[in-house]
Amino acid sequence: MRTTVTNEVSPFPECTLVHGVPVCGIDVGPETRCAHYHGDADIIAIRFPCCDRFYPCHACHDAVADHEAEVWPRDAFDTPAVLCGACGEKLTVSEYLRSNSACPACSEAFNPGCAQHRHLYFETPPS
Numbered sequence: 001m002r003t004t005v006t007n008e009v010s011p012f013p014e015c016t017l018v019h020g021v022p023v024c025g026i027d028v029g030p031e032t033r034c035a036h037y038h039g040d041a042d043i044i045a046i047r048f049p050c051c052d053r054f055y056p057c058h059a060c061h062d063a064v065a066d067h068e069a070e071v072w073p074r075d076a077f078d079t080p081a082v083l084c085g086a087c088g089e090k091l092t093v094s095e096y097l098r099s100n101s102a103c104p105a106c107s108e109a110f111n112p113g114c115a116q117h118r119h120l121y122f123e124t125p126p127s
């Protein structure tokens with residue numbers, strides 16, 4: 001497991017362990033809610049391919065990471081890149097996109113509003 005070793009006082013809280021997975025960002029809660037998205041259904045974290053770490057949202061990545069976020073290319077959609085904060089299941093990008101805003105493992109509802117932000121995380125087909 002990755003641990004952060006630093007003697008400096010970080011301007012950001014440590015990553016929070018969610019079902020054993022470090023999720024990094026601002027005010028990350030035990031089910032991956034964060035300072036930006038903290039409704040009942042905001043219970044997923046997304047792994048970013050640029051740094052291979054999970055963040056609750058793109059704004060958390062922008063706040064904590066020192067680089068531009070990258071999105072998952074379509075040929076990597078079979079990567080387990082979405083963490084369900086309710087049960088800890090890791091969904092592949094394809095499974096998440098097919099999930100109809102509910103976890104296929106525990107049936108907990110995901111925020112359907114996230115669909116509006118998919119382009120921030122996943123390569124989308126030209127429409």
Ligand SMILES: [Zn+2]
Binds near residue numbers: 065
């Ligand atoms: Zn990154």
Ligand SMILES: [Zn+2]
Binds near residue numbers: 025026034057058059
């Ligand atoms: Zn956030």
Ligand SMILES: [Zn+2]
Binds near residue numbers: 085103104105106
């Ligand atoms: Zn779940």
